[in-house]
Amino acid sequence: MSLLHTHKQQQQFWAYSKERDTALKKALQNNFTRPIPTFPTFPQELFQDLDYEYEAESDKDGSNEAAE
Known part of the structure; x- marks a missing residue:
């Protein structure tokens, strides 16, 4: 390659x-x-639905009892 070609690049x-x-x-x-x-x-209805789902899940695995 020539210097001119390199310069153009x-x-x-x-x-x-x-x-x-x-x-x-x-x-x-x-x-x-x-x-x-x-x-x-x-x-707010959407937040309430999430709260109910969280409580239901925590009741199943017993983690809700520690919070009470």
């Missing part, structure tokens, strides 16, 4: 690296500067 590599870094920087800026919508209140 290096130029292509650094041009690609700069382009990739710029694209990544812009993508991250778009992700982190956009306002995040507020999450609506979580339905």
Whole structure:
């Protein structure tokens, strides 16, 4: 390989690296500067279902008795 060929390869590599870094920087800026919508209140019924399932499982294996 000649020095000219190596020089062209290096130029292509650094041009690609700069382009990739710029694209990544812009993508991250778009992700982190956009306002995040507020999450609506979580339905309490779903929490209750989980509590009942947990209590049922702990009753089966006897681990609920230690908490009482």
